[in-house]
Amino acid sequence: MSGSSLPDRVEGAGRQGSVASPAPLEGEILRQACIRLLESWGRISAGWMASQDEAEEALDQIAVRLAALRSEAETELSADDVVRPLLQHRLVEVLRAELLTGWERDERPFDDGAAAVLRLLRDLDEYRARLWGAWQDDLAKRLSEPDAFELVVELAHDLRSPLNSILFLSEVLRSGHSGPINEHQRSQLGLIYSATLGIVSVVNDVMEIAADRKDAESDEAIPFSVEEVFRSVEEIVLPMAEEKGLDLVFTLPGSDRCMGWPNQLSRVLLNLTTNALKFTEEGGVEVSAVRLDSGRTEFSVS
Secondary structure: OOOOOHHHHHHHHHHOOOOOOOHHHHHHHHHHHHHHHHHOHHHHOOOOOOOHHHHHHHHHHHHHHHHHHHHOOOOOOOHHHOOOHHHHHHHHHHHHHHHHHHHHHOOOOOOOHHHHHHHHHHHHHHHHHHHHHHHHHHHHHHHOOOOHHHHHHHHHHHHHHHHHHHHHHHHHHHHOOOOOOOHHHHHHHHHHHHHHHHHHHHHHHHHHHHHHHHHHHOOOOEEEEHHHHHHHHHHHHHHHHHHHOOEEEEEOOOOOEEEEOHHHHHHHHHHHHHHHHHOOOOOEEEEEEEEOOOOOEEEEEO
16 A cells, blocks of 8 residues: 555546546545545445455555546456456445435535536446456456355355345335335336345355355354344344334343354344344334343344
8 A cells, every 4th residue: 555545546546637528526526435435434345355455455446547547558457457356346336326426415516527427437337347357357266266155155245235125125115105006016016026035045045055164164152242143133134124214222141252153143133133124113123132040141032
């Protein structure tokens, strides 16, 4: 990493752009989007297995590539040319969303801001196309390595939260909670729900296999953190609770450490909490852990 901050480097990269476009304006818009992305990295990075420093390094290269995009002759990049192609491929998508949301909530848009944002979106699409070869090469390389299954699990993990949100929102719309719909729309929402549920089943199968593999390595109880188990459950179900306006409370025992099988526990609590949120119309759902006199810990969802 260089001594200057990423925002400074992005702004500098913007000044290197072609004279044909207002590069300083685009550089500033991109800089603000990168700042917002990094500030929320802890929230959006779950399952990505990338630190904030790695994300910053990848964003740094994306910014430089975007600035030089119009003058580059090559049509695609190799894996050796790119810092973490898989991570960059995901960051391009997040940057696209951040550019749009940032522009929408800007109370005093830049002059010609719409045109600058559109140019950045177009450049991101072109960069993603050039990145495709490097992304494929890196994916193929990682799939041939001993930790290939970990990559599959990482990708499956990324899918769980958005898929659960699609399931829940389609059910909310189909039930009429957001306003009246006709029968044709109800049927279409049912198809969306069914198709998404099928994908969720595949994702859950991958996660089950991963959990079984870990369990097979040791059938003995292991020490684990109750708070970490609760956090993994909350990450998936929180969008459901927020959409229904329900409180979601996790109550920890006096001592956070337990001996047991955290993978199985997470699966059971996730299933119970999802069902509780689905069938609760007001109030909230509480997931709690209580120490018993016998030394065991009792988990409950109410």
